[in-house]
Amino acid sequence: MKQILAIALMFFTSGLYAQSVPPIRVDVHLVNVFVNVTDQNGSPVSGLTQEDFTIAEDGHPQKIAVFEKQSNMPLSIVLAVDTSGSVNKDLAIEKRAAHNFVHSLLRPQDSLDLIEFSDDVREVVPFTNKLSRIDYGIENLRTGPATALYDAVYLSAQSLNSRPGRKVLVLISDGGNTVKGVDYADALEQAVRSETMVYSIIDVPIQADAGRDTGGEHAMITLSQETGGKYFYADAAHLPEAFQKVSEDLRTQYLLAYYPEHRRTDSDFRTITVTVKQPAGAHYTVRHRTGYYASPRQ
Structure with a gap:
């Protein structure tokens, strides 16, 4: 018996076993993609099945492993409100609209974090589903002289990074960033890495271009487009409608998930493409995040 054990030990330590059995590598990273489909009138398209969708990563088709209609996954939401002087005139209306939004959307399994940003970023209410705490926080927002927009996006996405379920940032601002801190590129990358969907509600100060920060507005639009969210222009009268x-x-999203296959590029960023069957005479628009980073941030 001792001789048999000794031979077996020599067999393993000599590397013969390692050479004869190839290593097993399993990619367990499930990629979740939340998809919205709308028709030519902008109305959500319901009733689609898994067979109606195709998904590709870096141009290579992927097998859909998980499919859900109107995903019931929990929502983790950061509601980030610009309280700088440039939007102070609409703050009372924003508060009323935010109250209605929270009460109509949050379910027991969801949670919301309320932050305000002006010259800095402040967490008013940490993640909770207690409506009374959120209501109190909304009523006690404080104003400031400047706008740390990109800091707010970065910190919001960072706080969402470890949250379960769907990660959503609802961003209310006129688009101006007047604080030197996090830049736009870093804010966008953090949002993409944390798989945060950014919904931008652009509070239009005036209709004319003069005096508007159109560059900031474009930044908010791009944040939404790259992360699979959506953007809305809203003056004071239409803020409730935007909410x-x-x-x-959020209530009409499909969930498509896959285990990545056939990675043939050295790029850290993986592009995602989703297509849907187009019935005769229909024109569907598909919206989802444009990709993800394959490695954690250094």
């Missing part, structure tokens, strides 16, 4: 559209959008 309602965000709520409807």
Whole structure:
């Protein structure tokens, strides 16, 4: 018996066993992609099945492993409100609209974090589903002289990074960033890495271009487009409507998930493409995040 054990030990330590059996590598990273489909009128398209969708990573088809209609996954939401002087005139209306949004959207399994940003970023209410705490926080937002927009996006996405379920940032601002801190590129990368969907509600100060920060508005639009969220222009009279559209959008999402296959590029960023069958006479628009980073941030 001792001789048999000795031979077996020599067999393993000599590397013969390692050479004869190839290593097993299993990629267990499930990629979740939340998809919104709308028709030519902008209305959500319901009733689609898994067979109606195709998904590709870096141009290579992927097998859909998980499919859900109107995903019931929990929502982790950061509601980030610009309280700088440039939007102070609409703050009372924003508060009322935010109250309605929270009460109509949050379910027992969901949670919301409320932050305000002006010259800095402050967490008013940490993640909770207690409506009374959120209501109190909304009523006690404080104003400031400047706008740390990109800091707010970065910190919000960072706080969402370890949250379960769907990760959503609802960003209310006029688009101006007047604080030197996090830049736009880093804010966008953090949002993408944390798989945060950014919904931008752009509070239009005036209709004319003069005096508007159109560059900041474009930054908010791009944040939403790259992360699979959506953007809305809303003056004071239409802020409640914009909140309602965000709520409807989150309630009509499909979930497509896959285990990545056939990675043939050295790029850290993986592009995602989703297509849907187009019935005769219909024109569907598909919206989802444009990709993800394959490695953690250094």
